[in-house]
Amino acid sequence: MLLKISRKRTPKSFFLKPYIVSKTHIEIKKSSGEKVAFSLDKLRASLRRSGANEKDVQSILNIVRDELYQGISTREIYNRAYALLKKKKSVFASKYKLKKAIYELGPTGFPFERFVGQVLRHSGYNVEVGAMISGMCVSHEVDVVATKDKKTIYIECKFHSEEGRNCDVKVPLYINSRYRDIVDKHAQGDQTHTEGWVVTNTRFSADAVAYGICAGLKLLSWDYPKGNGLKDRIDRLGLYPITVSTLLTMREKNFLLGRDIVLCKQLLDDKFYLDHLGVSENRKTRILNEIALLCNDNNTTT
Helix, strand or coil: CCCCCCCCCCCHHHHHHHHHHHHCCCEEECCCCCEEECCHHHHHHHHHHCCCCHHHHHHHHHHHHHCCCCCCEHHHHHHHHHHHHHHHCHHHHHHHCHHHHHHCCCCCCHHHHHHHHHHHHCCCCEEEEEEEEECCCCEEEEEEEEEECCEEEEEEEECCCCCCCCECCHHHHHHHHHHHHHHHHHCCCCCCCEEEEEEECCCECHHHHHHHHHHCCEEECCCCCCCCCHHHHHHHHCCCEHHHCCCCCHHHHHHHHCCCCCEHHHHHHCCHHHHHCCCCHHHHHHHHHHHHHHHHCCCCCC
8 A cells, every 4th residue: 555645846936045045145355366156236225326226226236146255356247237228228237337436536646636626626616726835834735625615625635546456544644644734834723614624536535534633634545535536426416527438438538638638527518529539420319318317317506
């Protein structure tokens, strides 16, 4: 006599769970060499900032997640997500590559200084880049001097072309000593209308942030202060660097940077530079349409 063996039907979700769970324990390698746990939420947030809709975001997340492996680099994840976004819409890819585009303002750092100057200019400041200011003891070349409503900001820009490098406490220590020398000469004891800033395209160490707070020095980095870092200001004002374009070649970007065109918004005003580059009318239209979409996405001022 044969015994009948009872078998429960296994739900389909059972077969999916082990695979998905394994992907939540993936370690990825940052540009600094540090290994951290992969965060699907962080990738989702960065994709949403590009302007892509939820359906496209989820589609890209599914593809990237399926291709993860232990030790994958953040660069490889970025490149894959960027390529997928570009297929959806070039303007999404442009916004997504913002951080990399800031690095492309190098290697000298001077275009970054002009970029910071333009961000402040479009925030209502009068700006001078590369100003020589006399201090109590010596003269100082200040990267950016911005003035508005009797307020003066002295800004030092620290640009790193190599990803993974951060600004440690030595940077604000040094900048603060220069700032104090200038203030002692010009403020005549009243420092309420002056500020010293350090702006970087990377991040500050914990000690650098602690010193900045203690010394009254304003720090601005890629994501500091939280909610008002460099990336937040750029998105809010629509002041994207020319290097975000997915349609311009690197040669064309360098040509424009060499003529002080550091913002996409500037190229909209000076379209004739594309004629100097010999860009065809069809391609010129595509480039300007991409840039117009970037600049018109946000019209909020600070």
